[in-house]
Amino acid sequence: xxxxxxxxxxxxVFALADDLSGAAEVAAALGLRGRILLGPATAPPRHGxxxxxxxxxxxxxPVDAASAVRAALAYADGGVVLKKIDSLLRGNLAAEAVAxxxxxxxxxxxxxLPVAGRTVREGVVNLHGTALHxxxxxxxxxxxxxxxxxxxxxxxxxRVVPLATVRAPEPALHDRLRxxxxxxxxxxxxxxxxxxxxxxxxxxLRLGPGIRLMGTGGLAAALGRRLAQVAQxxxxxxxxxxxxxxxWGGDRSTQADRHHPTGTDTPGxxxxxxxxxxxxxxxxxxxxxxxxxxxxxxxxxxAQLVAAGARHVPLPAHTLTDRSTRPTLDIRKGVGRAxxxxxxxxxxxxxxxxxxxxxxxxxxxAHAVAEAAHxxxxxLTGGETARRVLDALAIRELLPLDQIHHGxxxxxxxxxxxxxxxxxxxxxxxxxxxxxxxxxxGLAPHPGLAPPSGxxxxxxxxxxxxxxxx
Numbered sequence: 001x002x003x004x005x006x007x008x009x010x011x012x013v014f015a016l017a018d019d020l021s022g023a024a025e026v027a028a029a030l031g032l033r034g035r036i037l038l039g040p041a042t043a044p045p046r047h048g049x050x051x052x053x054x055x056x057x058x059x060x061x062p063v064d065a066a067s068a069v070r071a072a073l074a075y076a077d078g079g080v081v082l083k084k085i086d087s088l089l090r091g092n093l094a095a096e097a098v099a100x101x102x103x104x105x106x107x108x109x110x111x112x113l114p115v116a117g118r119t120v121r122e123g124v125v126n127l128h129g130t131a132l133h134x135x136x137x138x139x140x141x142x143x144x145x146x147x148x149x150x151x152x153x154x155x156x157x158x159r160v161v162p163l164a165t166v167r168a169p170e171p172a173l174h175d176r177l178r179x180x181x182x183x184x185x186x187x188x189x190x191x192x193x194x195x196x197x198x199x200x201x202x203x204x205l206r207l208g209p210g211i212r213l214m215g216t217g218g219l220a221a222a223l224g225r226r227l228a229q230v231a232q233x234x235x236x237x238x239x240x241x242x243x244x245x246x247x248w249g250g251d252r253s254t255q256a257d258r259h260h261p262t263g264t265d266t267p268g269x270x271x272x273x274x275x276x277x278x279x280x281x282x283x284x285x286x287x288x289x290x291x292x293x294x295x296x297x298x299x300x301x302x303a304q305l306v307a308a309g310a311r312h313v314p315l316p317a318h319t320l321t322d323r324s325t326r327p328t329l330d331i332r333k334g335v336g337r338a339x340x341x342x343x344x345x346x347x348x349x350x351x352x353x354x355x356x357x358x359x360x361x362x363x364x365x366a367h368a369v370a371e372a373a374h375x376x377x378x379x380l381t382g383g384e385t386a387r388r389v390l391d392a393l394a395i396r397e398l399l400p401l402d403q404i405h406h407g408x409x410x411x412x413x414x415x416x417x418x419x420x421x422x423x424x425x426x427x428x429x430x431x432x433x434x435x436x437x438x439x440x441x442g443l444a445p446h447p448g449l450a451p452p453s454g455x456x457x458x459x460x461x462x463x464x465x466x467x468x469x470x
Contacts, residue, residue, distance in 0.1 A: 012045040012079035013227075015052040015220065016072055016100075018065070018091045019383025020390070021423040022217070023054040024409035026084045027400040029220035031228060036398040036411065038390055044077030051075075052084075056387050062095035069099040078209065082223065087113040087216040088137050088425070089125060089146055094154025097214070101156050105210030106181030109158065110200045111149055112191035113216040115406050116426065119192040123148045123160035137425075149188045156186055163190040166199055174203040181207065197222035217407070285417065287439055288376040289344040289432060290369055292362055292385025293424025300429040302344055308433055308443055310342040317347050320364025342436050342443065345369055362388040377417050379435050382424035390419070404438045405431065 013030055017023035020038065027036050027050060034050030045051040053072055057065035073081070083100045085093060089111065101107045112120045117128040124147070125132040131147075132138075138145040146152035150160070159180045166173055166189055180187040189200045197215075201222040204211055213219060289305065291298050306312050345368070347361060366388035373393055380386035390398075398411035398419060407426035411419050420435050437443045 012047060012077075013050040013082065013223070014041075014045050014076050014079055015050065015082040015084060016055055016069060017052060017084040018055055018086070018096065019058045020054045020056070020387040021381075021383035021407070021409075021421045022084045022086065023052045023383075024386075024398070024400060024411060024421040025217040025407050025423070026082065026220040027052040027398075027411075028403045028409040029217050029224050031224040034400065036400060037396070038387065038398070039396045041072055041075040044075045045079060054383075054387060057096065058086075058091045059384060060092065062092045065092035066095040066099040069096045070102070073100070073103070080205070080223065081212045082220060083107075083212065083214040084220065085111060085214060085216060087111060087116060087118040087125070087218075088127070088132060089149070089152040090138070090141060093152050094156075097153045097156045100212065100214065101186060104212045106177075106207070107156075107186040107212045107214050108177060108189065108200065108204035108207075109149065109153070109186060110189045110191055110197060110213075110215040110219045112197060113218040114191070114193050114197070115218065118216070120149065120188075120190050121163060121192065122190065123150055123158075123188050125149060153186075153188075157184060158188045159183070159185040161187045161189045163192065163196070166190055166196050173199055174206050177203055178207060181211070191218075194218065194222065198225060201226055286372075286376045287342045287379070287436060288369060288372055289342060289379040289436065290365060290373075290381070290385055290389055291344060291346040291432075292365055292380070292382035295424050297427065297429060297431075298346065298381070298424070301427065301432040302346060304430055304433040305342065305344050305436060308342075308436070310344050310436070313343060313345045314348040315345060315365065315368055317361060320347065320361050320368065342440065343372070344432070365389075366392045377419070377439055379420045379422075379432065379439070381422045381427075381432075383421070385424075386421045395419075404435050408435050410438070 013032060013034075015023075015026045015030070017026055020036075023036050027034055030050045030052075032050040033048065034045070034052065037051060037053045038056075041051065041053050055065070055068045055072060057068050060068070069083075083096070085091070085097075097107075110120070111125055112118060119126045119129075127135050127137055133145040133147045135145070150158045161173070161176055161180065165176050177187050189196075191197050191200060197218050201213070201219060204213055205223075205226065213223070289310070291302060302312060345365070347365065362382070362384040365385055369389060370392040373389055378389065380389055395413050397414060399413075401410045401412055401418075403409055404420065405427065408420055408422040408431065411421070413419055418439055420439065422431070422435070433443075
């Protein structure tokens with residue numbers, strides 16, 4: 001009997017993330033019709049729905065981050081529960097993991113993200129083959145990178161499940177996970193490929209209710225693939241896409257399910273093209289790109305946008321943290337109203353920035369762009385920056401539409417605007433240009449401007465389907 005026919009997954013998924021770009025990544029990877037919430041949950045997911053909650057805890061004190069996780073878990077309500085963690089193990093991971101594990105029968109942990117070159121071997125995160133703690137990936141963090149996943153999780157008792165077991169014939173992985181949980185430990189699973197994550201998701205779900213998942217967008221994508229496969233099997237059998245195992249929440253129909261449908265009779269994400277363009281074919285509003293990351297690749301990404309005709313506005317860091325000198329951006333001038341006009345705003349990187357000032361800088365950047373952002377489609381890089389900008393606009397919910405490339409998730413706001421969020425550390429040098437061209441297909445190199453330093457300007461590409469990173 002195949003894995004697909006043996007396992008029936010629950011139709012509702014509740015996921016937690018510590019920043020907005022991570023929440024969007026998970027929502028896209030799951031591939032269910034769902035919502036991204038920028039605020040406290042008020043109800044569990046409905047039948048056939050995913051709810052991904054941005055806890056906004058990345059920069060909070062550990063005790064506050066743990067409290068936010070505990071409060072959110074009150075809305076888990078019997079479906080699959082997933083905690084999205086940073087693939088580089090940043091944030092309040094130890095405090096949040098302790099809170100997340102409390103009350104669970106076990107937590108299956110899989111931090112690998114193969115599409116980004118982030119794998120786990122012998123319980124150690126590797127970045128393109130080098131142990132995380134031996135790289136400079138934590139250069140903007142206040143401390144040193146943890147030497148292992150177990151060390152990053154602090155007081156959570158863990159046991160490593162080696163790659164050989166993950167890849168062993170069934171039921172070896174399932175049996176090992178069950179034994180580790182029975183001994184009072186939480187399994188940390190090695191993984192190097194998406195197939196490894198598929199096996200981990202499958203085995204974890206077979207453990208049944210009380211088991212929670214913890215991992216990156218890679219594990220969320222594995223879960224999404226299983227959901228899609230099971231929906232196909234259920235439809236072929238005439239059972240309907242919502243079929244599920246008793247105890248997981250898939251066999252229940254709540255009052256909320258009956259009176260608050262998800263907006264479609266079929267499962268799957270919303271469409272990216274469900275709002276008509278302006279009658280004359282021009283974009284209905286400007287496009288504002290806000291780059292809040294200190295990653296070195298951001299400079300090259302911005303340069304490609306500028307070569308394509310974007311207006312670049314670098315803002316000095318000291319003006320963003322000093323409330324008396326905070327600037328206010330007006331993109332109604334210059335190219336802001338031109339057809340396909342794009343404005344990109346970034347923090348001037350000519351001087352070193354204190355890592356501890358990240359939250360203040362993001363807040364200052366949000367204040368600077370708030371007026372312009374009210375009437376723009378948005379591209380927001382860095383989870384902290386994305387959340388602060390949307391907070392300034394009082395946006396509390398996003399509907400995920402698709403992925404332009406891995407981690408670059410296009411969503412829709414309640415008022416119909418498009419918002420693309422992307423983790424600061426993601427994307428090649430053409431990332432911002434690919435995103436801008438997906439939102440403004442007519443974007444072309446500006447006359448007289450050449451691509452920077454010999455780098456070719458990327459061609460326009462079709463967005464990747466939800467859950468299928470490029």
